[in-house]
Amino acid sequence: MKTRVRLPRLLACGATVALALSLTACGNGDGGGSSGDGKIHVLVYGDASNKVEKQIVDKFNKTSDVKAVLDTIPGADYQQKLQTIINTPQAPDVFFNWGGGSIQPFVKADLLMPLDDFIEKDPGLKANFLPSVFNSAVVDGKSYGVPMRGTQPILLFHNKQVLDKAGVKPPKTWDELLDAVKKLKDEGVTPISLGGGDRWPTLMWFEYLYDRVAGPELFEKALKGDKDAWASADSKKALSMLKELVDAGAFGKNYDSVKYTNGSSPALLASGKAGFELMGSWYYAQQQEDAKEFAETDLGYTAFPTVQGGKGDPTNVVGNTNNFYSVLKKTKHPEAVAEFLKLMYSDEFVKAQMAIGNLPTTTSTRKFLDTAADPEYSRFQYDLVAKAPSFQLSWDQAYPPSAITPIQQAVQQFFNGQLDADGFIKAMQALPTE
Secondary structure, three states, rough: OOOOOOOOOOOOOOOHHHHHHHHHHHOOOOOOOOOOOOOOEEEEEOOHHHHHHHHHHHHHHHHOOOOOOEEEHHHHHHHHHHHHHOOOOOOOOOOOOOOOOHHHHHHHHOOOOHHHHHHHOOOOOHHHHOHHHHHHHEHHHHHHHHOOOOOOOEEEEEEHHHHHHHHHOOOOOOHHHHHHHHHHHHOOOOEEEEOOOHHHHHHHHHHHHHHHHHHHHHHHHHOOOOOHHOOOOHHHHHHHHHHHHOOOOOOOOHHHOOOOOOOOOHHHHHHOOOEEEOOOEEEHHHHHHHHHHHHHHHHEOOOOEEEEOOOOOOOOEEOOOOEEEEEEEEOOOHHHHHHHHHHHOOOEEEEEEEOOOOOEOOOHHHHHHHHOOOHHHHHHHHHHHHHHOOOOEEHHHHHHHHHHHHHHHHHHHHHOOOHHHHHHHHHHOOOOOO
């Protein structure tokens, strides 16, 4: 992930008129996929990865009678503007999303095309991707997305020098993490850097600990509307462990005034003022950009610690499984769209993504790992995801968009003491699931 702000989760507002202007300024300026221009329109989040997406569109256009046009919406406007146009004449044929809750409202509104017929004709549209990733875009037993871009598991990063000075090793267990917190505090550094001002980095601690304590089933039940899941013994245990970590001073006292999005929390780690930071795999590229010498010599990474007696498999991961291309049901060129989607598992696509630091989730990716910008790091990520029995999509993406703010508010208030365990449980029970 090259930009400081991760793939957008926060929604920004945009007017319909402004959106129409922005879309006609993108690609070839021919309007949306349902406008009858004889082309398929591919809508993506505008950032550095568009370089690869443009390359793939150009490749497709060399052999296809029906041409593709790449349209982009920049920055955090993407999700809100997509919702504005998805049921209008400006709607794309194919669009970028996060799977899970991000497409659930569109499925419910019967706007998306199930891809099962495509997959029946070309099984490779499913078989060529890691199952734990592909299934993130399966809704009610039907496939609605083909993976694109790369996977982004959450990892526990650390400053090697800081840990060495404190006599700390990367923790393999929760008890070892608590012990590391004490030793780092004794050295006068913040044990764990946290961009609490953004709120979503705080959520990562809940996601992993709930999975380690309860396994993925608890969250899956809650997502399906089982409110009792949040009040279960496992839920309360996870919350008590999180409170213990906060009360131990793991994150210092000012984490709510620190942000990841302005570079503050990564700078704490790079400057030696903190020992750890839990963050998505894009963090490595971010440190290479902001603190290159540190990234090359002293930035370490490991999987999230295990929890003794926990029900969750210690090799489970959480994070952003991938991004996906989904297809609008009203596209006038389904055959061309099917051919376009096949390029998402082509060798050219995989190599191009890896060249810009992304890690595709095709089954063929392994043979290209040595060509990555950092082969060792890419191999670590790939093996982590490939071996994971479960890859839990981040909570604020698994739930529908209307739940994002309530989730992030609840985790922030629990961490800073405004909510106790019962208050957090009630807040989560009140979340909309549709």
